[in-house]
Amino acid sequence: MKLFHVDASAKRETSNSRALARFFIGNLRAQGVEVEVDYLDVTVDTPRHVDLEFAVATYRAESERTPAMKARLAASDALCKRLFEADAFLFAMPMYNWSMPSVFKAFIDNITRTDLTYRKNAHGQYVGQFSRQKTLFVTTRGADLRPGNPFSSMDALTPALKASFSFIGVVEPRFVDAQPLQFADQEARAAALVRAQEELVEVAAExxxxxxxxxxxxVLEAA
Structure with missing residues (x-):
C-alpha cells in the first residue's frame, strides 16, 4: 500500500495528532500490510497560498497556459501527482479555533484543481478523481465537540474536510478525533487518547x- 501521509501540527515532536498518525501506521504494519509512506509535513513544506497568478492559471485551459502560468502551477501539479499515485491518504491535524490549520487549507487549495482532480462529465456534473483511495483524518481537539456537549455546534473542521475532499472524489472518509485534550483534566485527556488509539486499531484492521x-x-486480473 502506498500511503500519502500529511502532518499539519505546528507542535512537531510534542504533537498528539502526529503521534496518533504514527500509531496508526504502526498498526497497519502489525496487521501485515506493506506500507510505503510518501510523507509531507505542511508546516515545513507549506504549499503557496492562492494568489492572482495561481487563480488565473488554474482556470486557463492547459493548452493555453503561458510558461509563467505553468511554472506557477508546477508545485501544485506535483502535489496532485503524489495523490494520484497513492492507494490511501492519512491526514493528521489539530483543530485551530474550530477549523483546520491554515497550512492545511493551503494544501487543499493546491490540490483542488479543475480538469485535474475534478472534472466535468458529459452531463455537466463535477466528478472528483480520488474515489479509489482510502482516506483517514486523524484530528485532535482541545475541547469536547462530540454531540451533546456545549461546543458540539462549533465544529467547523469536520464539515469543511468532508466537503473539500468529497468534491475531489473521496468516498466515505474515516475520522478519528481525540477530544478533549487542551481544555480537560489529565484523566479526561488520557481517556481521549485511549479512545482514539482504540479506534485507530479498528481502522487499521479494516x-x-x-x-x-x-x-x-x-492477482486475479493479471492471471
Missing part, C-alpha cells in the same frame, strides 16, 4: 482487510 482484497483482485 484497511488491512481491504488491502488484502485489493491485492487478491490485482
Amino acid at each position: 484497511w488491512a482487510a481491504w488491502e488484502q482484497a485489493r491485492l487478491a483482485a490485482d
